[in-house]
Amino acid sequence: MALLDLSNELALGIDIGGTNTKFGIVNHRGEILEKGTMKTTGYDTVIDFIDTLYNNIQILLQKLPDISVVGIGIGAPNANYYKGTIEHAPNLSWKGVIPFSKLITEKFGKDCRITNDANAAALGELMYGAARGMKDFIMITLGTGVGSGIISNGQLIYGHDGFAGELGHCIVKPGGRKHWSTGSEGSLEAYASATGISITAKKLRAEFPNSLLNNFPEEVINAQTVYECAEKGDEIAIEVFRYTGQILGQALANFVMFSSPEAILLFGGVIKAGDYILKPTKLHMEKNLLPIFRDKVTLVTSELNEADAAILGASALVWEK
Amino acid sequence: MALLDLSNELALGIDIGGTNTKFGIVNHRGEILEKGTMKTTGYDTVIDFIDTLYNNIQILLQKLPDISVVGIGIGAPNANYYKGTIEHAPNLSWKGVIPFSKLITEKFGKDCRITNDANAAALGELMYGAARGMKDFIMITLGTGVGSGIISNGQLIYGHDGFAGELGHCIVKPGGRKHWSTGSEGSLEAYASATGISITAKKLRAEFPNSLLNNFPEEVINAQTVYECAEKGDEIAIEVFRYTGQILGQALANFVMFSSPEAILLFGGVIKAGDYILKPTKLHMEKNLLPIFRDKVTLVTSELNEADAAILGASALVWEK
Numbered sequence: 001m002a003l004l005d006l007s008n009e010l011a012l013g014i015d016i017g018g019t020n021t022k023f024g025i026v027n028h029r030g031e032i033l034e035k036g037t038m039k040t041t042g043y044d045t046v047i048d049f050i051d052t053l054y055n056n057i058q059i060l061l062q063k064l065p066d067i068s069v070v071g072i073g074i075g076a077p078n079a080n081y082y083k084g085t086i087e088h089a090p091n092l093s094w095k096g097v098i099p100f101s102k103l104i105t106e107k108f109g110k111d112c113r114i115t116n117d118a119n120a121a122a123l124g125e126l127m128y129g130a131a132r133g134m135k136d137f138i139m140i141t142l143g144t145g146v147g148s149g150i151i152s153n154g155q156l157i158y159g160h161d162g163f164a165g166e167l168g169h170c171i172v173k174p175g176g177r178k179h180w181s182t183g184s185e186g187s188l189e190a191y192a193s194a195t196g197i198s199i200t201a202k203k204l205r206a207e208f209p210n211s212l213l214n215n216f217p218e219e220v221i222n223a224q225t226v227y228e229c230a231e232k233g234d235e236i237a238i239e240v241f242r243y244t245g246q247i248l249g250q251a252l253a254n255f256v257m258f259s260s261p262e263a264i265l266l267f268g269g270v271i272k273a274g275d276y277i278l279k280p281t282k283l284h285m286e287k288n289l290l291p292i293f294r295d296k297v298t299l300v301t302s303e304l305n306e307a308d309a310a311i312l313g314a315s316a317l318v319w320e321k
Numbered sequence: 322m323a324l325l326d327l328s329n330e331l332a333l334g335i336d337i338g339g340t341n342t343k344f345g346i347v348n349h350r351g352e353i354l355e356k357g358t359m360k361t362t363g364y365d366t367v368i369d370f371i372d373t374l375y376n377n378i379q380i381l382l383q384k385l386p387d388i389s390v391v392g393i394g395i396g397a398p399n400a401n402y403y404k405g406t407i408e409h410a411p412n413l414s415w416k417g418v419i420p421f422s423k424l425i426t427e428k429f430g431k432d433c434r435i436t437n438d439a440n441a442a443a444l445g446e447l448m449y450g451a452a453r454g455m456k457d458f459i460m461i462t463l464g465t466g467v468g469s470g471i472i473s474n475g476q477l478i479y480g481h482d483g484f485a486g487e488l489g490h491c492i493v494k495p496g497g498r499k500h501w502s503t504g505s506e507g508s509l510e511a512y513a514s515a516t517g518i519s520i521t522a523k524k525l526r527a528e529f530p531n532s533l534l535n536n537f538p539e540e541v542i543n544a545q546t547v548y549e550c551a552e553k554g555d556e557i558a559i560e561v562f563r564y565t566g567q568i569l570g571q572a573l574a575n576f577v578m579f580s581s582p583e584a585i586l587l588f589g590g591v592i593k594a595g596d597y598i599l600k601p602t603k604l605h606m607e608k609n610l611l612p613i614f615r616d617k618v619t620l621v622t623s624e625l626n627e628a629d630a631a632i633l634g635a636s637a638l639v640w641e642k
Contacts, residue, residue, distance in 0.1 A: 078613070087613075136481040150579070152480070157473050159581020160457040161617060164473075169611045170575040173495060182611060254491040258471070258579050260480020290490045290503060292399070292408075296482060 008067045012057065012110070013315025015117065016040060016076040018091030021053065024308070025060055025069070026315035030128030032308055033067075034060040046094045046103065054107050072104055072112040073317030075120030075310055082162040084114055090181065113317040117141075117310060119156055119165060121302075122149025123320060124313030125265050130303040136261045140167065140252075142270035146189040152259050156320070168193070172251045192248040194223045194270055201226045201240045211236035227273045241276035248277070249284025256285070256293050267302035267309065329388045333378065333431070334636025336438065337361060337397040339412030344378055345629070346385060347636035351449030353629055354388075355381040367415045367424065375428050393425055393433040394638030396441030396631055403483040405435055411502065434638040438462070438631065440477055440486060442623075443470025444641060445634030446586050451624040457582045461488065461573075463591035467510040473580050477641070489514070493572045513569045515544045515591055522547045522561045532557035548594045562597035569598070570605025577606070577614050588623035588630065 010033065014023045017040060024035035036056050043049040061069070078089040084101025086092065104112040115123075122139035125131040131139075135154040141147040146168030150157040157164045168189035169182065176186025180195070190196050201221050205213035212234040216225050229237035252264055264285075270277065282299050289297075304312060331354065335344045338361060345356035357377050364370040382390070399410040405422025407413065425433040436444075443460035446452040452460075456475040462468040467489030471478040478485045489510035490503065497507025501516070511517050522542050526534035533555040537546050550558035573585055585606075591598065603620050610618075625633060 134481075136485075152473060152478050152485075153476055155474055157580055159473070160455075160583035161581055163613055164457075164579065164581035166578040166611055166613070169578050171571060171609050174493070174571055184609065184611070250492060250495055254575065255579070257487040257490050258485065258576070259478055260482055260485035262481035288492050288505065290487055290505070292484055292487070 009070050010064075010067050011315040011318035012069050012072045012108075013311040013313070013318075014053070014072065014074045015120070015310035015314050016074065016086075016092070017117075017310075018077070022311050023053070023057055023060075024311035024315065025064060025067075026312060028319065030124075030312055032311060034063055035308075035311060036060055041093060043093075046098055046100070049094075050103055050107050057108075069110060071318035072108060072110050073120070073314040074100070074104065074112060074114040075117040075314040075317075076100065076114060077117060079114045079116045080162040081113065081115045081119070081156075081158050084112070086114070111318075113320070115156070115158075115162075115317060116147070116149075116165075117313070118147030119149040119158075120313035120317060121147070121267060121309060122151055122265075122313070123156060123316035124304060124309055125267075125302060126151055127316040127319060128304065128312050129309075130265055130300050131263065134262055136259060137263045137265060138167075138252075138255055138259065138261045139265045139267060141268045142192060142194070142248075142266060143268040144194055146193045150259060150261075152261075157259075167251070167255060170251060170254070172247055172254075188247070188251045192244055192251070192270070194268075197226060197240060197244055197270065198222045200243060201237070204236050204240055208236045213237055213240075223270050223273060227276070230273070230276050238276060241273050242280045244270075245277045245280030246284045249281040249286075250288050252281065252285040252297075252299075253288035253293075256289060256297050260293065261297060263298045263300050265300050265302055267304075267306075269306075271301050330391050331385075331388050332636040332639035333390050333393045333429075334632040334634070334639075335374070335393065335395045336441070336631030336635050337395065337407075337413070338438075338631075339398070342374065343632050344374070344381075345632035345636065346381055346388075346390070347633060349640065351445075351633055353632060355384055356629075356632060357381055362414060364414075367419055367421070370415075371424055371428050378429075390431060392639035393429060393431050394441070394635040395421070395425065395433065395435040396438040396635040396638075397421065397435060398438060400435045400437045401483040402434070402436045402440070402477075402479050405433070407435070432639075434641070436477070436479075436483075436638060437468065437470075437486075438634070439468030440470040440479075441634035441638060442468070442588060442630060443472055443586075443634070444477060444637035445625060445630055446588075446623060447472055448637040448640060449625065449633050450630075451586055451621050452584065455583055457580060458584045458586060459488075459573075459576055459580065459582045460586045460588060462589045463513060463515070463569075463587060464589040465515055467514045471580060471582075473582075478580075488572070488576060491572060491575070493568055493575075509568070509572045513565055513572070513591070515589075518544045518547060518561060518565055518591065521564060522558070525557050525561055529557045534558055534561075544591050544594060548597070551594070551597050559597060562594050563601045565591075566598045566601025567605045570602040570607075571609050573602065573606040573620075574609035574614075577610060577618050581614065582618060584619045584621050586621050586623055588625075588627075590627075592622050
C-alpha cells in the first residue's frame with residue numbers, strides 16, 4: 001500500500017514581532033523551503049501591513065511551483081487562538097482588538113490560525129524539535145521577556161479564553177522586584193528574563209566594586225556580558241546566574257506540580273549561559289518538588305535553530321489536530 | 322426516536338480515606354441509590370480489606386435488583402490513574418506500591434479506575450455539580466490538607482505519570498512556614514489548609530492576649546473555633562482568615578495564569594468561613610493577575626453535599642470519556 005504523498009502540501013508560518021516579521025514556507029518535516037523578513041513597523045494601518053506581507057509572500061511562492069499551501073499559522077504577541085485576534089499588544093502599533101486571522105484569510109484565501117509566540121514555539125518543538133513524541137511538556141522562552149507554552153495530554157493548553165500559559169507573570173517572590181511594564185511585584189519575568197538578569201547584574205556589581213562587571217558601561221550590562229565575565233571566573237557574574245537559576249528552578253517546581261510534564265524545554269538567549277544557569281535551575285527545581293515528582297522531569301534546551309524556530313512554530317499551527 | 326434508557330446502568334463509587342472508606346451506587350444523574358461506610362484501618366492485608374469491602378457492597382447490591390453496575394471508580398490518596406496503583410500513601414497502612422485497581426477488578430469482575438481524591442472531586446463537580454458544562458476549571462479542596470484537580474479542555478490533567486495537580490504543595494512563600502510532613506518551606510498547604518489555619522491562629526493569639534481565641538484550649542484551636550470568634554467580631558480571628566485568603570488568592574492568581582480557567586471551585590471545611598476567607602482570596606487573586614485575566618474568573622463554592630461528594634466524584638470516573 002502506498003503512503004499518502006504529503007510532500008507538496010506546505011504550511012505558511014508567520015512570526016510577528018515588535019520590530020520584525022518573519023515568514024516561511026514549511027513542509028511536514030519542518031524544512032523551511034523559502035523564507036523572508038520585513039519590518040513590522042512603519043505601516044499606516046494593519047491593512048497596509050498585510051498587503052505588503054502578501055506581496056512579499058507571493059514572491060516566495062513563485063519560486064515554488066507545483067506546491068499547495070494548505071493553511072497559514074501565525075505567532076504574535078497577545079494573540080487569541082479562539083477569536084483569531086491580536087488584542088491590545090503593547091509592542092505593536094495596532095491598538096485595540098484586531099481581527100487578524102480574518103483579515104489574513106480574506107487576503108490570502110486560506111485558513112489561518114493564530115496564537116501567541118511562546119505557544120507557537122511549543123508546537124514547533126512538539127512537531128519538529130526536542131519534544132517530538134512527548135504528550136506532556138512545558139516550553140519556557142527566556143528572552144527579553146519570559147513566555148511559555150504548555151502541552152498537556154498532547155494538546156496545547158489554551159484555557160477558556162485562549163490566553164493560558166502566561167507563566168512569566170506568575171509571582172515567585174511575593175512583594176519582590178517590581179515589573180517594569182505590568183507593575184506586578186516578584187514575577188518570574190522580573191528575574192529570569194534577559195531584562196531581569198541585567199537588573200540583577202547591575203545591582204550586584206554596585207555592591208562588589210571588584211567584579212569584572214564594573215568594566216562595562218551601564219548600557220551593555222546584559223546576559224551576554226555577564227556570561228563573558230562568568231567565563232573569566234568572575235564570582236559575581238556567576239552569582240548573577242546562580243541567583244537567577246534559583247528563582248527559575250523554584251518556579252519550575254511549581255509548574256511541575258501543576259501539570260506533571262515529562263520535560264521542561266528551555267529556549268532563548270538566556271540559556272546561552274549554559275550550566276551557569278542550568279545547574280542551579282535544576283538543583284532548585286528538584287529541591288522544591290514533592291518527592292513523588294523528583295528525578296522524573298528532564299530539563300531540555302531547544303534543538304531548533306533560533307533564527308527559524310519562530311517560523312517553524314507558527315507553521316506547526318497548520319498541522320495541529 | 323427513543324432515547325437510550327440508561328437508568329438501570331449504575332456506577333460504583335468508592336472513596337478511601339485514612340480513617341473511613343465510603344461507597345455508594347450512583348446513577349447517571351448523580352443520585353446515590355444506596356451507600357455505606359466502613360473503617361479503612363484494622364485489616365491485616367489489603368486483600369482482607371477488599372474482601373470486607375466486597376461483602377459490604379454485595380449487601381447494597383441485593384437491595385437493587387434489575388440494575389447493572391457498569392464499572393467502579395475509586396478516589397484514594399496517592400492513587401495513580403495510569404497504573405491503577407496506590408503508591409506510598411502516608412495515611413494508609415498498606416505500604417509500597419499496591420496494584421489496587423487490578424485487585425478490585427479481580428474481586429468484583431468489573432472494570433476499575435482510580436485517581437486521587439481531589440481529581441475525583443473535580444470530576445464529580447464536572448459531572449454532577451457546579452462545574453457542569455465547563456471545559457476549564459480548577460478544583461481546590463481545603464480540608465486537613467490542600468488538594469486539587471485541574472480540568473483543561475474538558476479533560477482532567479493527569480500529567481505524564483498520573484500525578485499532576487498537587488497544587489497544595491506549590492511554594493507560595495519561598496523560605497516560609499515549614500510543612501509538618503513534607504518538610505518543604507512555604508507551601509500553599511502549610512497556610513491554607515485547616516491545619517495551616519490553626520497554626521496561624523495559635524501564632525496570632527499568642528501575640529494578642531486580648532483575642533477571644535485565647536478563651537479556647539490549644540487543642541481546639543481550629544478553623545471552626547476561629548470562625549466562631551470571627552462571628553463575635555474578634556479582629557484577630559478575622560485577621561487569621563484575611564491572612565489565609567491573601568496567600569490563597571496569590572496562589573490562585575498563579576494557577577489562573579497557568580491554565581486560564583473560567584472558574585475556581587473551592588470545596589472543604591475551610592470554606593465554611595464564608596466571606597471571611599473568600600473576600601480576601603478574591604481580592605488578592607485579582608490583584609496578582611495580569612490585566613488580561615482580571616474579572617474573568619469566578620470563585621465558586623461547591624454545590625455538592627460534602628458527605629456525598631467523595632462517592633460522587635469517585636463514581637464519575639466510570640462515566641469519564
